[in-house]
Amino acid sequence: MDLNIVQSEEELEAELDQGAFFLLKHSLTCPISAQAKSEYEKFSKQSDFPCCILNIQQSRDLSNKIAERFNVKHESPQVLLFQNQQVTWHESHFSITADQLHNRL
Known part of the structure; x- marks a missing residue:
């Protein structure tokens, strides 16, 4: 499945209205983030x-507004699972793996 890029509050709200989804906070300059993005x-x-x-x-x-609104300390890289308009799980750095994401479904 293609990755949707979220760049605005309106795009985030549209995703929240659609239902459950993962969001990866990705740093374009961090090698750990590049590894997490690959996974x-x-x-x-x-x-x-x-x-x-x-x-x-x-x-x-x-990114800062998401951390504040959903009361999840900002990290990068960081993956968040949104369900019912709430963050129900999050993980960061080397713990972001394809297997870990599959295990959350």
Whole structure:
């Protein structure tokens, strides 16, 4: 499945209205984040579950608003599982693997 890029509050709200999805907060300059993104992309190709990505450097304000609104400390890379308009699970750094994402479904 393709990764939807979330860059605005409106795009985030649209995803929340659709239902459950994963969101990866990704740093464009961090090698750990590049590894996490690779695992995330691997998962998205193996699954029909909706997957979105937020590039931190391009949408820092939105990233901070998500951390504040959903009371989840910002980390990068970080994956969040949204269900029923809430973050029900999150993980960061090397713990972001395709297997870990599959285990959350």
